[in-house]
Amino acid sequence: MSKHTVAIIDDHLLFAQSLKGLINTFNEFEVTQHALNGKIFIDNLKNESKLPEIALMDLNMPIMDGLETTKFLNENYPSIKVLALSMDDNESSILKMIKNGAKGYLLKDIHPDILKEALLALINEGYYHSKRVSDTLVHSLHPTEEPKIKLLGRELEFLKLASTEMTYKEIADVMHLSPKTIDGYREQLFKKLQVKNRIGMVVYALKNDLA
Amino acid sequence: MSKHTVAIIDDHLLFAQSLKGLINTFNEFEVTQHALNGKIFIDNLKNESKLPEIALMDLNMPIMDGLETTKFLNENYPSIKVLALSMDDNESSILKMIKNGAKGYLLKDIHPDILKEALLALINEGYYHSKRVSDTLVHSLHPTEEPKIKLLGRELEFLKLASTEMTYKEIADVMHLSPKTIDGYREQLFKKLQVKNRIGMVVYALKNDLA
DNA sequence: ACTAAAAAGGGGAAAAATCCCCTTTTTAAG
DNA sequence: CTTAAAAAGGGGATTTTTCCCCTTTTTAGT
16 A cells, blocks of 8 residues: 655745654555745646645745745645645634634644644545544634624614615615615614725625625 | 523523533522523513523524524613523524624533533633634635636626626726726626626625725 | 737726715614 | 604715626746
8 A cells, every 4th residue: 555645835945854754654554745935836746747635834934924825726726635734723813724724623733643643634525624623623712702783673674685786776675665764764774884885885784794 | 799691592401400500509500591592581681670691592492593682682782791592503603693793602412611611711701602613704714615616817806896896887997997898797697697687796705805 | 930829008978986074864872 | 732753765976895707927836
């Protein structure tokens, strides 16, 4: 049985080298490439006959960082599974990486066994997420302390419809109201939400998950 | 040491009763209330001197369902921790519950030990999420199999600005372009995204996290 | 060098949105 | 019953958006 292939993209030479050594002690994996940043890695891919199965991707790199690289890989080489490696468990960077196609997220201070576990999970399940990462994700979804704006009855209904491609006339129609009444709702909402136009209203609705 | 209080909101009498029996065997918890739907539960709260710490909330109920009830509780009785209970592990309903303030999500076919574990976690950690739920959450964030629309260079920049309250004239200004060029981008984008107007465009941008 | 696509720009008109000032009807609360 | 707030509706004008048909310049690939 041939080993699974792993590429390392990291500008910290010392860390990358030791990582390479570690992975090569695993029975199931071997490191086939090492690049100092995303640009170099991608350029190399064009000349490679076989792609690595997994890319161990550092986040902070010069020239082309982990996020950009992951986005590119996801669109152009979707078979490569990106496992993000980072110092920090910063919430938004984890979210961004996953949204852009990373299949897993690891922190650099983990135990070697966890790395192996993650690599195996990536091959077998297609993804890996540590408890710490899952918790972060869940936390980010919880509603934030809200300076919540109190929408009265039909305003919410109107807001939802205003977030579609319907014209106000059409909205008035489906709500069985006069266009002038709708016009009133609109003005009230502009004041309440402190927006200048329908676009602002829609952005508010979408961001607050009301639409 | 007094027991932690749990309210059950579920219209399945048989299930709710056995659940009540089960929980009352736990040393740490006791069921203090049972309501057949969210409306009844909320009405009861007004007359109660002490609120339950945890609400075991079924999702599908007549009159007022779990989602609505959770939303209401989160806004008006934030001290009550909602643990959602559901038959299905449907991705979007899990997401919705959590976004609306549920502190945990359980499936009804779980082992009794898990229920106890979840209740304890809710008290001690403030939340509980099973692996299955975490996985679902993570999965929902991954980019979907994309009928991805290829946006060329400045179209993306324009799209972002179009998702603000700026008029096209103002956008033209900050992009150092003629309003007529902007008009061109707009029409191209309408075709590409298959939308009828600026609202549709903004909704697309927001939902695809481009804005 | 040739060519196609992308980028930038325009005229002119109809439709929709926005604004400001104002009235009547319905509902909820004391 | 009275009063206030919310809901519904209107006139009329300005600004913005949308649409359709068209030209020139720049960029990139063979």
